[in-house]
Amino acid sequence: MHKLLTDNPGQKMLLLGNEAIARGAIEAGVAIGSTYPGTPSSEISLALFQMSHESDLYFEYSTNEKVALEVAAGAANSGVRTICMMKHVGLNVAADPLMTLAYVGVTAGLVIIVADDPFMFSSQNEQDDRFYGKISGLPILEPSSVEEAKEMVSYAFDLSEQLMEPVILRTTTRINHSTGIVELKEIPPRVTKGSFTKDPMRCVTVPAVSRGLHVKLLENIKKAEEIASTSELNFVEGQGPWGIVCNGVSYNYVKDAVQDLGIEDKAKILRIGFSHPMPADLIKQFIKGCEKILVVEEGEPYMEEMVKVFDQEEKLNVPIRGKGDDLFSRLYEFNPAQVRQNLATYFDVPYTPPAQTDLADVPEIPQRPPNLCAGCSHRATFYAIKQAAEGMDTVYPTDIGCYTLGFLPPMAMGDFLICMGSSVSSSCGFSQATDQKVISFIGDSTFFHSGITGLVNAVFNNHNFTLVILDNGTTAMTGHQPNPGVDADLFNMSGNGRVSIEALVKAIGVEHVSVIKPYKLKKSIATIKEALDYKGVSVVISQEMCTLFAKGHKMLKPRAFYVSDKCKNHRKCIGTFTCPAFSIQGDFPVIDADTCVGCAVCAQICPENAILPLKK
């Protein structure tokens, strides 16, 4: 049985934040879940996916976040408790349904989990999704710990049903990927079926209907604000003339700092866990009891600006600071020492930070950037394209997935990337505005997510570029999730449909479509050359199973290769292919037999044919 289905109230369990959220969903009686995977949210959906195989929970990997939210909107308007999760930029993709779903509302709880990523550990930006509360009008909840994250899921569902609208639960990476001890609660029975009651004056958003729905939304915001002002999620701790307003993980750093600085009798803390709408009455009361206030929040000055507004409304004129060159940054994540220092600075508390170790004499340590795996088919594809495009003035728009790593040397194949699907559509612009050869890359899952519409655009508007679809049979980067193109049997999803990328691309009207097996280097190069010569939109589908996935599913029978004594140390293998199975030992390249998966591409590159399979 999945550990998160353990029905033993009171038991304590060590859980990752994302596991705690998934357990929270189970304890809230969630019956339907949808997602598009994205770090740092991915383990929530992974746990729900696994649990759906052994319970009546329905869970699906949807094609993208917009689709996932619309799936959830339908389910939650049929009376079934539904959860929908994504990373912070995923909500941009789902913003369209979000904004109007806020008007329409739901008939059963709908909680949208959104995982922000301060410092961009694995993201293209660090946007602060709390502003989606303001722009949509929907409530935002923010936990400060793993334990609280679990409890907050149930709270969010109750709130959603009280207000009959979706609730956003916003985390940051340090909640998702922290681990803590949580106490299990009861698992209520799931209500897996409901029914949809026709209600066109609420559910069909023609202008005449929406004019009324916007009024309802504004009323709901007022109601939510009243709830926020008395919510247990917004609380004051301690007493004294100094005020600290904080949220999320910042609360932990503030708690530790207040103790470390010994200012427990001077500072009181207002922890905001229900952050949209901001609890006006509570905050106004708090300001009245303070001589000065520091707002501690990662990201944008979201709370700070509101606290200043409340101060102004009450004409209190209490000094309020937060972001600033001498205090907190809008960049990256915070850490305990930084919060301690800024509290000491702002409240003028004597504090000597611990001496930092002098590292001036430490030699430069070689960088260890992540790398495509040994035997990764993306590396083989990049290599083949590089050969096929030799001498061409190329532009390589790329996309989001493991293959983004192709931008690193020596491949250096990745010139432009802004968001999911941008490889295809930006290629239209590059090919129109330049005479350079545009070759773009997109993975199978990202193609389904948001590459298809760009390709339709390219055919319709008659653009000229080659799109390489890197089909490795899984959504690899986020932890090997399924997508519409995968072999469902490999994912314990027998009975699911399968969409053929090749048939889809042809149906769109792409006239030059070819399929390569990237481990067959010579043939691949020849096929790619033909695609590059084609004037118009050409598509190359590179098919090879993700090696990491194949290894995990015992689908590989690796036959390792070795560098024989025919090697003349050209180092073409290590210098141009950079497979991590290689290293230099005693000035010659060697292959680590445990790492090598036997793709044999290096053997096809070696000018001396010196790389040979190990005898069994």
Added chain:
Amino acid sequence: MDTKRLIIVAVGGQGNLLASKVLGEAALLSDMPVKMSEIHGMAQRGGVVESAVVFGDAQSTIISDGEADVLVGFEPSETLRALNKCNADTVVITNTAPLPPFTVGLGIGVYPEMDELKALIKAKTGRFISFNGIELAKEAGNVMSLNIVLLGALIQTGILNLSAESVKKALETTTKKAFLDTNLKAFELGFQAAENA
């Protein structure tokens, strides 16, 4: 209770996350408050994986520069890279068998001299324990048990107030049955290595 802060650094695939999980479970078994934090987005793509484990009543799950009580490094150049987390009192435990990043093979970087690396860490920290953990892991029966070898050494130092028994018990519940004997042996070998250090 007294807060103890532990940083574990490793290369993706070395089993860092399992090591911190074992410690977390051992703390849970011992009724010791514990919080952990990890960065593992690219863990399986050969990058650096860092875990922070905070034992005791602190609320924070991450550890600021200079504030680790213990640093355990699975790879010597990564241990050196994490020196910014240490102070003059920090206890550092490292495996000395190098796993050079691919940038070295490309000639982009130079791997530090092992003697210099050791001398630097020793000079800047409170106590330094180093040994070839890969050899001990092999002796235990599986090179992949390096993580458990280092746990053995960590527990021997006594800094965490976690008993060897609680960690062994956690090994039983968190690691695969087939590897339990190997892991228990790895733990003992690491424990002894720290005793002799």
